[in-house]
Amino acid sequence: MAAAKMSVAELEKFLHDEFPQAFKGGDITIESADGETCLLRQRYNENMLRPGGTVSGPTLMAMADFAMYVVLLSAIGPVGLAVTTNLNINFLRKGQPGQDVLAAARLLKLGKRLAVGEVNLLSGTSPDPIAHVTSTYSIPNK
Secondary structure (H helix, E strand, C coil), X not given: XXXXXXXXXXXXHHHHHHCHHHHCCCCEEEEEECCCEEEEEEXXXXXXXXXXXXXXXXXXXXXXXXXHHHHHHHHHCCCCCCEEEEXXXXXXXXXXXXXXXXXXXXXXXXXXXXXEXXXXXXXXXXXXXXXXXXXXXXXXXX
């Protein structure tokens, strides 16, 4: 795959302008993006939890989907209308309360119309994923 078409600063500006709801709480940061991989962090807050004190599935799914969007944009540039066509998630272990959630995304295949990738979701500093996601994005004609 080629070098990144958007830097972290360019991604943040584009996303703040075009997709402000993703940043409305100020709790998600893009730590890195290089056109093949990205790392996002969602700072812990109690709204992430479901009954029983674990990080909720919707929180993890949204974070994984957003990470795929970020890594894809870093690879193809500012194509706002790229959309998820498939997302599959396997919950592996409990996300710990009080810990940030990290999403490490990686593009597996980038075509003209489709991109396939995977995301490992992590809790805090643990190297063991709490969820594994595969996802496909549709890329519109430019």
